[in-house]
Amino acid sequence: xxxxxxxxxxxxxxxxxxxxxxxxxxxxxxxxxxxxxxxxxxxxxxxxxxxxxxxxxxxxxxxxxxxxxxxxxxxxxxxxxxxxxxxxxxxxxxxxxxxxxxxxxxxxxxxxxxxxxxxxxxxxxxxxxxxxxxxxxxxxxxxxxxxxxxxxxxxxxxxxxxxxxxxxxxxxxxxxxxxxxxxxxxxxxxxxxxxxxxxxxxxxxxxxxxxxxxxxxxxxxxxxxxx
Numbered sequence: 001x002x003x004x005x006x007x008x009x010x011x012x013x014x015x016x017x018x019x020x021x022x023x024x025x026x027x028x029x030x031x032x033x034x035x036x037x038x039x040x041x042x043x044x045x046x047x048x049x050x051x052x053x054x055x056x057x058x059x060x061x062x063x064x065x066x067x068x069x070x071x072x073x074x075x076x077x078x079x080x081x082x083x084x085x086x087x088x089x090x091x092x093x094x095x096x097x098x099x100x101x102x103x104x105x106x107x108x109x110x111x112x113x114x115x116x117x118x119x120x121x122x123x124x125x126x127x128x129x130x131x132x133x134x135x136x137x138x139x140x141x142x143x144x145x146x147x148x149x150x151x152x153x154x155x156x157x158x159x160x161x162x163x164x165x166x167x168x169x170x171x172x173x174x175x176x177x178x179x180x181x182x183x184x185x186x187x188x189x190x191x192x193x194x195x196x197x198x199x200x201x202x203x204x205x206x207x208x209x210x211x212x213x214x215x216x217x218x219x220x221x222x223x224x225x226x227x
Contacts, residue, residue, distance in 0.1 A: 015042065
């Protein structure tokens, strides 16, 4: 990202391509300062692209209306969440890099993270593969932070590999567990929806029993962990 704040979609696309195909080269030439406007625009564009892809993929989902509604809502929700998350994530990275001995500013940390959001559209595509998409996406982000550590913050690659390897592994464990719980809940909600008409025709006591079994199964499903 250069130091100009003028929006240029072609430059945004070229920067994203550079991050994805030559991250070391990109981070070596990345401007460390120049304000927050340009990296914020980059994050927003990548998040919108991610939302559009999610919306398109939701059209082919078996989850009917719910997934479709979420897919199109993602076009608005993801950019907002991505921008807020970037400020928080950059603060965490700033502390991590400081502990690693970097003397770079918070803005530099923010720009490093902003560039890494180039993987968002790819992560949206990979999300069609349960769990594997999450693992690849987080591993890719961790790799980009390693390149930023070496080429922007001047840290030893061995140290960067260790630090972000551990952080990446912890994030993978957390996100895979969350994805598993979410998928379990979605499956049970879909089953309940498919049987809802049948429950309506049952006597009140029998319907209450069925609903209780559903809630119990939902609770057990959320408590299970992937093997």
